Amino acid sequence: MRRFYLLGFLALMAFDTLAQISFKYAATQALPLEFSADWLLRVFGQPWIYGAFVGYIGAFFAWMTLLQHAPIGPAFAASHLELVSVMLLSVYLFDERIGPWQVVGALTIIAGIVCLALGEAELGGEAGDSVPPAPAHGTSSRTHADGHAH
Amino acid sequence: MSTELSTGMPAIAIVLWIANVLVDSGGQLAFKAAAGDPDAGAGVARWKWMLARRWIWVGIACYVAEFVLWLSFLSLVPLSEGVLLGSINIVAIMIAGRYWFAEKLTRLRVAGMVLISIGVAVVGLQ
Numbered sequence: 001m002r003r004f005y006l007l008g009f010l011a012l013m014a015f016d017t018l019a020q021i022s023f024k025y026a027a028t029q030a031l032p033l034e035f036s037a038d039w040l041l042r043v044f045g046q047p048w049i050y051g052a053f054v055g056y057i058g059a060f061f062a063w064m065t066l067l068q069h070a071p072i073g074p075a076f077a078a079s080h081l082e083l084v085s086v087m088l089l090s091v092y093l094f095d096e097r098i099g100p101w102q103v104v105g106a107l108t109i110i111a112g113i114v115c116l117a118l119g120e121a122e123l124g125g126e127a128g129d130s131v132p133p134a135p136a137h138g139t140s141s142r143t144h145a146d147g148h149a150h
Numbered sequence: 151m152s153t154e155l156s157t158g159m160p161a162i163a164i165v166l167w168i169a170n171v172l173v174d175s176g177g178q179l180a181f182k183a184a185a186g187d188p189d190a191g192a193g194v195a196r197w198k199w200m201l202a203r204r205w206i207w208v209g210i211a212c213y214v215a216e217f218v219l220w221l222s223f224l225s226l227v228p229l230s231e232g233v234l235l236g237s238i239n240i241v242a243i244m245i246a247g248r249y250w251f252a253e254k255l256t257r258l259r260v261a262g263m264v265l266i267s268i269g270v271a272v273v274g275l276q
Binding site for chain 2: 023090102111
């Protein structure tokens with residue numbers, strides 16, 4: 001069972017990370033940003049946007065599979081761990097700089113997510129009070145919330 | 151938006167960020183309304199019931215809009231900053247869930263929301 005959790009959470013994190021990295025690549029390659037058909041053609045005309053789809057779908061199934069066994073509290077926290085992996089990969093892949101304030105902000109957000117996870121664990125199983133584990137950002141989390149709602 | 155609030159982000163990025171939070175929260179509420187309908191039944195019948203009603207489509211429309219908003223937002227801000235700022239969606243959805251679905255705000259949840267909000271503010275206002 002430990003192996004199930006470990007692999008499950010790693011898979012979830014990997015798919016979420018893939019989605020975000022793909023989004024960034026797709027956004028960068030479709031530059032300049034403009035609200036036009038041309039921009040949409042540039043977005044869908046290169047492979048990265050499909051990496052984002054794969055990431056979404058994979059994360060959805062990983063999440064649904066995990067929730068068969070995993071307690072919701074730790075699962076909630078783990079489903080946001082991609083914050084860490086995405087930040088580290090942003091430095092490596094996109095040469096982004098992470099300043100001291102960003103580190104402080106990230107640690108505070110992670111502390112908040114841990115509180116929410118503990119809160120979920122505490123309430124665990126109370127029907128009708130499940131807050132959807134919202135995505136770390138708009139898009140990736142929807143799959144979680146959707147999965148959670150069912 | 152003024153000069154006192156020098157976030158370093160272009161105004162259009164702030165607009166996209168706020169729009170993303172609103173659309174994401176709206177979409178999650180719509181999905182919750184669809185999935186939580188007590189009259190929906192089970193199995194295939196449940197899906198038929200949901201697909202014949204408005205809420206699931208509102209949710210899907212929000213997804214599509216959000217997809218474009220998030221992509222646009224990431225065109226303008228570094229990814230590491232974007233994912234941190236996006237964490238505010240968790241807070242927005244919890245507050246919305248409190249109002250629309252009378253979900254409990256326990257002490258730990260409030261603590262979590264406050265910490266996430268502070269963290270996002272630190273990243274956004276640095």
